[in-house]
Amino acid sequence: MFELLPYALLMLLVALLVDRLLGEPPNALHPVVWMGGMISFFDRRISRGHPRRERLLGALMALAVIITFSFLALLLMALVRHYLGLLAWALVGGVVLKTMFAMAAMGKHTEPVREALLAGDLELGREKAAMMVSRDVSQLDEGHVISCAAESAAENTVDSIFSPLFYFGLLGLPAAVAYRVSNTLDAMVGYLNDRHRHVGWFSAKLDDCTNWLMARAAVPFILAALALLGKDWRAGWRASRKYHDQTLSPNKGWHMSAFAGGLGIRFEKIGWYVMGDGPLPSGPEVLRDTIKVMTLASYLFVIAIVLPLYLLVGAEAQVLLEGLLLGLMGV
Secondary structure (H helix, E strand, O other), rough: OOOHHHHHHHHHHHHHHHHHHHHOOOOOOOOHHHHHHHHHHHHOOOOOOOHHHHHHHHHHHHHHHHHHHHHHOOOOHHHHHHHHHHHHHHHHHHHHHHHOOOOHHHHHHHHHHHHHHHOOOHHHHHHHHHOOOOOOOOOOOOHHOOOOOOOOHHHHHHHHHHHHHHHHHOOOOHHHHHHHHHHHHHHHOOOOOOOOOOOHHHHHHHHHHHHHHHHHHHHHHHHHHHHHOOOOOHHHHHHHHHHOOOOOOOOOOHHHHHHHHOOOOOOEEEEEEEEEOOOOOOHHHHHHOOOOOOOHHHHHHHHHHHHHHHHHHHHHHHHHHHHHHHHHHHO
8 A cells, every 4th residue: 555655646746737737638639528429429329209218328328438438547547557557557647637627727718708808808708708608698798707707617616626536536537537427428418408308317417416525515625715815705604505505406506606705796697596695796807716716725625635535545446446457357
């Protein structure tokens, strides 16, 4: 176990450094894009018109994609460790792990919205915000444009950072990959529209389950980040308790409303939800404040939870699974 610890630590550090310094790889090299391609392949081939059959095939699709990518990740890591050693194992694992979470990317998405609005170009701000959210932004005023961009960053604090890193800490890289597939399935087919209401039912429920714990566990870290940044963490806590049930998702309201309350604003998706007792954002600097809180909360979570969990549990679990796979392969 002790031989493994420095390499396990290195894997996590490599992932964080690659995220901060290099960001996302090109789409052609991004595993999440590959996941999306496989999901689309199956989704197009599921015939509609029979709800029970759609649910069954949708569940089988989800399990097939999750198992495929988790197995490939486990196989890759097992072969790298066996043939190239622990240093290569840590470096390759760090690069793969980085593609399972996106911390720095959120700032890169919100910054163009902020810059456009600071320049007084509301139309460009809408265009940039539309790249982050699925709602129609064409008629939104500045406050609602800022709100939707900040909401996206706040929501993805759990979906894109806390949850994948938690599962990595718990069971290693294959678990982080499995979570990322689950979340991608929900993003692609977990909608209540006619096409995906039944096909995406299993994916939507699975995503609710896999994010349930982290949506709630993220709140103390968000509150701590608010406090360290001089924001009103108590208002964040009050908002989280008051507005956590505003979204259709059983999870998203907890951490999103903590952001809104702590920043002294309200998030509003017209006709859907309102979170926070403050006014709509009055200026685009709220976007930078949101990213600062998200980033600090994420690093606090890594230090307090992910790092010790992976060193004590996840790394050993991952190596055990790799060994079992190599044994089955006769390597």
